[in-house]
Amino acid sequence: MNAKKTSLYGTATVATLALTLTACGGSGSGGSASGGSYDKNATVNIGSLYEPQNLDNTAGGGQGVTEALNGNVYEGLFKLTDDGKVEKLLAQDYKVSGEGLTYTFTLRDGVKFHSGKQLTSADVKYSLEKVIADDSQSARKSNLEVVKDIATPDTRTVKVTLSQKSISFVYNLSYVWIINSQAKSLKTTEDGTGPYTLDKWTRGSALSLDRFPGYWGNAASNKQVVFHYYKDATALNNALLTNAVDVVTSEQSPDALDQFKSNQNYKVNDGNSTTKLLLAFNDKAKPFTDVKVRQAVSAAIDDKKLLESIWGGYGKPIGSMVPPSDPWYEDLTKVNAYDPARAKKLLAEAGYAKGFAFTLDTPNYDPHPTTATFIKSQLAKVGITVTINTITPDEWYTKVYKNHDFTATLQEHVNDRDLVWYGNPDFYWGYDDKQVTQWVKEAEEASTTAEQTALLKKVNEKTAKDAASDWLYLYPQIVVAGSKLSGYPLNGLNSQFYAYDIKKG
Amino acid sequence: MTLTETRPTKAPRFGRSSRRSATLVVGCVLAGLIALLALVSLVWLPYATDDTSGGRLTGPGGGHLLGTDKLGRDLFTQLMTGSRIAFEAGLGSVAVAAALGITLGVLAAFAQGWLDDTLSAFLDILIAFPTLLLAMLIVAARSATLGSAVLAIGLAQSAVVARLVRVLVKRVLTQDYITAARTSGTSWPRTVLGHVLPNIWPTLVVNLALQFGLAVLAEAGLSYLGLGAPPPNASWGRMLQEAQATFTTAPAGALAPGVLLVLLVIGVNLIADGLRETLDPATRRRRA
Numbered sequence: 146m147n148a149k150k151t152s153l154y155g156t157a158t159v160a161t162l163a164l165t166l167t168a169c170g171g172s173g174s175g176g177s178a179s180g181g182s183y184d185k186n187a188t189v190n191i192g193s194l195y196e197p198q199n200l201d202n203t204a205g206g207g208q209g210v211t212e213a214l215n216g217n218v219y220e221g222l223f224k225l226t227d228d229g230k231v232e233k234l235l236a237q238d239y240k241v242s243g244e245g246l247t248y249t250f251t252l253r254d255g256v257k258f259h260s261g262k263q264l265t266s267a268d269v270k271y272s273l274e275k276v277i278a279d280d281s282q283s284a285r286k287s288n289l290e291v292v293k294d295i296a297t298p299d300t301r302t303v304k305v306t307l308s309q310k311s312i313s314f315v316y317n318l319s320y321v322w323i324i325n326s327q328a329k330s331l332k333t334t335e336d337g338t339g340p341y342t343l344d345k346w347t348r349g350s351a352l353s354l355d356r357f358p359g360y361w362g363n364a365a366s367n368k369q370v371v372f373h374y375y376k377d378a379t380a381l382n383n384a385l386l387t388n389a390v391d392v393v394t395s396e397q398s399p400d401a402l403d404q405f406k407s408n409q410n411y412k413v414n415d416g417n418s419t420t421k422l423l424l425a426f427n428d429k430a431k432p433f434t435d436v437k438v439r440q441a442v443s444a445a446i447d448d449k450k451l452l453e454s455i456w457g458g459y460g461k462p463i464g465s466m467v468p469p470s471d472p473w474y475e476d477l478t479k480v481n482a483y484d485p486a487r488a489k490k491l492l493a494e495a496g497y498a499k500g501f502a503f504t505l506d507t508p509n510y511d512p513h514p515t516t517a518t519f520i521k522s523q524l525a526k527v528g529i530t531v532t533i534n535t536i537t538p539d540e541w542y543t544k545v546y547k548n549h550d551f552t553a554t555l556q557e558h559v560n561d562r563d564l565v566w567y568g569n570p571d572f573y574w575g576y577d578d579k580q581v582t583q584w585v586k587e588a589e590e591a592s593t594t595a596e597q598t599a600l601l602k603k604v605n606e607k608t609a610k611d612a613a614s615d616w617l618y619l620y621p622q623i624v625v626a627g628s629k630l631s632g633y634p635l636n637g638l639n640s641q642f643y644a645y646d647i648k649k650g
Numbered sequence: 651m652t653l654t655e656t657r658p659t660k661a662p663r664f665g666r667s668s669r670r671s672a673t674l675v676v677g678c679v680l681a682g683l684i685a686l687l688a689l690v691s692l693v694w695l696p697y698a699t700d701d702t703s704g705g706r707l708t709g710p711g712g713g714h715l716l717g718t719d720k721l722g723r724d725l726f727t728q729l730m731t732g733s734r735i736a737f738e739a740g741l742g743s744v745a746v747a748a749a750l751g752i753t754l755g756v757l758a759a760f761a762q763g764w765l766d767d768t769l770s771a772f773l774d775i776l777i778a779f780p781t782l783l784l785a786m787l788i789v790a791a792r793s794a795t796l797g798s799a800v801l802a803i804g805l806a807q808s809a810v811v812a813r814l815v816r817v818l819v820k821r822v823l824t825q826d827y828i829t830a831a832r833t834s835g836t837s838w839p840r841t842v843l844g845h846v847l848p849n850i851w852p853t854l855v856v857n858l859a860l861q862f863g864l865a866v867l868a869e870a871g872l873s874y875l876g877l878g879a880p881p882p883n884a885s886w887g888r889m890l891q892e893a894q895a896t897f898t899t900a901p902a903g904a905l906a907p908g909v910l911l912v913l914l915v916i917g918v919n920l921i922a923d924g925l926r927e928t929l930d931p932a933t934r935r936r937r938a
Contacts, residue, residue: 378895379895398896400895400900401898453706509875510876511895514892515720517881517882518721518881518882521700521882522701522721522882533882534794535876535877535880536793540790
């Protein structure tokens with residue numbers, strides 16, 4: 146029922162599926178009020194709606210496992226900061242060969258796994274191979290398939306050869322957890338290098354992490370972190386009100402926030418998200434094969450009013466697939482902006498002066514049914530009749546995502562940098578533009594980020610003009626915490642929630 | 651002893667009969683009011699169902715009797731269409747349940763030996779089968795519409811009706827007048843229509859009235875889960891679901907459909923009670 150930043154698919158129930166194709170955004174550095182003195186041995190209680198399915202992020206652990214373990218228990222060669230930047234973590238240094246096909250990583254010295262074993266290049270090789278293995282359900286599997294060969298010349302050096310240039314390679318590596326190559330049963334236990342070790346996971350209720358005394362970097366500023374899992378947002382908010390939890394990772398409705406805003410004991414943080422709500426047309430199904438029809442529909446829907454209806458004063462209007470935190474962001478909200486008169490004109494030009502009818506496949510959880518109702522009422526004004534067909538997340542996956550058997554649908558897309566899906570003509574929305582496909586390919590093979598950014602900006606503008614989809618709005622990312630708490634992540638641009646900087650006053 | 655002696659002999663009879671009618675009257679008033687809302691909604695609504703011109707979650711008052719929802723739609727308008735959907739769901743389900751249930755029940759009553767056992771077992775299984783699961787299966791096969799919900803609820807309830815009909819018919823079949831009808835040459839179909847059904851009717855109609863209340867609740871439950879009438883149809887269950895997240899800031903959105911749901915179900919249950927006491931000669935005789 147909640148709009149969540151789960152995945153491409155929305156609810157936690159299908160988070161597993163999401164892993165097959167989604168990528169995630171940056172998060173990281175702590176935020177909030179600066180903490181003066183704090184309790185070094187505090188236990189921080191975190192409230193969340195997303196319990197992991199299991200503890201392995203290559204085996205469909207879902208967004209919950211990223212939230213709880215990424216950066217806290219497991220670390221990658223690189224990490225994403227709160228503003229989406231890539232920083233070196235377990236990699237002390239790296240070099241790229243002239244033609245951009247060979248990456249040589251030098252590992253940080255003195256890093257120990259929780260089991261006590263020293264980190265070696267063999268573990269990195271193992272971890273990377275685990276992500277691209279055939280049975281891997283990792284979100285980054287398809288991006289990392291450019292990896293052709295992994296060599297380990299010595300215990301601190303890893304040499305990766307790519308089959309083609311991939312400018313996002315280092316960024317993608319920030320999603321690869323470095324795991325002890327000898328670790329077993331990773332679905333229920335862990336062996337990472339992070340600042341916390343797994344203490345206990347009580348299925349259906351909580352997961353607790355303890356500070357790891359042998360951590361290579363700065364020790365966590367709290368002794369223990371407990372993730373408490375709730376089934377619905379109301380229960381979660383009540384837990385915060387009764388101090389059962391100190392912080393809620395992401396609020397899903399604006400209406401519960403007033404009780405916290407008016408209370409000095411709480412702080413409501415409005416951060417940045419990368420989750421976009423899409424009215425996704427099937428660009429290969431009539432009448433949406435016609436650019437003018439897509440533009441008309443986009444122009445006929447008042448996105449600002451929809452955002453206001455669903456999120457009160459929160460969230461942002463968005464004019465394309467690119468959220469402001471992506472390097473190739475441009476404000477395109479004026480392209481195909483709300484203009485019913487223009488919509489009618491475009492429809493007439495496309496030969497639909499009297500309008501047409503289509504079925505909107507609508508996932509059965511919030512905010513989709515409300516959004517569908519709104520769209521139906523808006524499109525009725527320009528003569529388009531919408532039939533709302535409610536479907537479950539599983540049906541969405543089979544009918545829409547796999548079989549492309551739909552005319553239009555609603556879906557939330559969680560990830561940063563997911564504009565590139567418009568370069569794939571086989572993706573579910575069926576946007577097929579040779580030029581865009583070429584630009585996306587060239588951007589990935591670009592030598593500099595400037596070149597990549599320039600190309601993706603072109604993709605951004607072209608898809609926006611073509612109304613490849615109708616991007617309705619950008620979700621807000623709202624973290625509510627007790628006012629004595631500081632150092633928690635604000636943007637949570639994906640499901641990450643770094644807990645090691647959290648200070649409890 | 652003293653109590654029985656001092657109690658006036660005629661008073662209870664009056665008291666009871668007036669209480670009887672009171673149950674029926676209160677039930678009819680409650681259900682009737684909501685039926686009136688449903689009927690009026692067919693010809694007149696305060697706002698169009700897709701009118702989103704109201705503000706976001708404005709409270710009761712102003713131009714909106716109960717306020718508006720997130721999208722700015724009038725809540726009272728939704729409540730009125732919701733009462734129509736409740737009646738459609740209730741009547742539809744009961745119709746399905748009655749048609750299927752009576753046919754199956756009569757068949758089961760006439761069946762002998764293994765066929766009787768099989769039918770009884772089948773009905774028991776159908777009764778034990780959760781309505782919700784049945785509804786999900788039907789929705790998966792037919793997509794979520796009010797029709798699917800009605801079909802699912804009706805199917806689930808038909809088992810209850812069938813089991814009752816089977817028992818009632820079996821009892822009636824042992825009566826002398828049936829033997830008389832048969833020996834006088836009346837065919838079985840005519841006997842069933844002319845003698846069996848009229849005799850089980852009082853008990854059956856009471857049960858169907860109760861099933862109506864249950865069907866209304868079940869439809870609200872299915873709509874709450876998104877398996878009932880698709881948006882923008884304002885089913886009470888959907889209204890409850892939509893208002894859940896905003897309950898603390900705009901309670902009217904959840905309270906209004908909740909209260910009407912309770913009133914309607916209490917109303918039809920009272921009607922069922924009233925009917926039972928008025929129609930069933932056995933109860934009447936025993937009580938008097």
